[in-house]
Amino acid sequence: MIIESAEEQDIGRIKEIYRSAFPENEHELVATLACKLLVEETEPEILSLIAKTNDTIMGHVAFSPVRIENNQNCKAYILAPLAVDSGYQKQIIGSSLIKQGLEILTDDGIHLVFVYGDPEFYGRFGFRTDTASEFNAPYDLEYPFGWQATVLKEWTQKNTPAAVSCVSSLSNPDLW
Numbered sequence: 001m002i003i004e005s006a007e008e009q010d011i012g013r014i015k016e017i018y019r020s021a022f023p024e025n026e027h028e029l030v031a032t033l034a035c036k037l038l039v040e041e042t043e044p045e046i047l048s049l050i051a052k053t054n055d056t057i058m059g060h061v062a063f064s065p066v067r068i069e070n071n072q073n074c075k076a077y078i079l080a081p082l083a084v085d086s087g088y089q090k091q092i093i094g095s096s097l098i099k100q101g102l103e104i105l106t107d108d109g110i111h112l113v114f115v116y117g118d119p120e121f122y123g124r125f126g127f128r129t130d131t132a133s134e135f136n137a138p139y140d141l142e143y144p145f146g147w148q149a150t151v152l153k154e155w156t157q158k159n160t161p162a163a164v165s166c167v168s169s170l171s172n173p174d175l176w
């Protein structure tokens with residue numbers, strides 16, 4: 001398996017992966033998010049990774065930059081979305097995509113990475129609800145216990161709780 005940057009030409013296959021991995025009532029929303037993040041231009045850049053074997057893309061993850069209110073010193077990202085095609089799950093593909101993404105962000109000097117998801121799964125990768133509790137998510141959360149963060153590099157946090165704002169593709173309350 002190799003993990004590499006996703007390209008615009010992968011959009012069709014990435015949509016299929018989200019349609020297979022998520023329930024019918026959610027998959028269109030999340031597939032659309034994955035595709036929008038692939039083309040949205042931000043500074044710093046969005047990281048969009050695919051896992052593939054023999055030219056078959058099996059999983060996808062995106063990490064996009066977030067801004068922390070009143071703290072330009074903290075460079076932060078959010079992991080969203082993530083999916084592995086239902087035919088390839090439980091083969092460490094999702095874990096590898098997360099680990100590779102966190103490694104790249106660590107090398108880039110990023111301090112903090114958020115995620116909104118199941119703590120039982122993301123806890124394996126160092127994400128904690130108490131780390132995120134100093135930060136307010138961009139929208140009201142349907143599942144507040146899913147708001148987590150992991151520290152990659154220490155920094156000085158002032159004025160907590162601080163508001164977090166996200167890129168345009170994620171600026172949709174239905175996603176939260």
Ligand SMILES: CC(C)(COP(=O)(O)OP(=O)(O)OC[C@H]1O[C@@H](n2cnc3c(N)ncnc32)[C@H](O)[C@@H]1OP(=O)(O)O)[C@@H](O)C(=O)NCCC(=O)NCCS
Nearest residue numbers: 021022082083084089090091092093094095117118120121
């Ligand atoms: C979640 C997901 C990306 C994991 O990818 P994967 O390649 O199957 O995962 P891995 O093989 O790396 O890890 C599998 C382990 O994670 C566990 N796991 C998967 N989803 C989980 C969840 N929601 N909560 C807790 N554990 C979970 C599996 O039980 C398995 O545990 P084990 O190692 O003890 O057997 C994949 O199952 C998926 O696409 N699910 C549907 C979409 C989704 O939920 N995306 C995340 C949104 S927050």
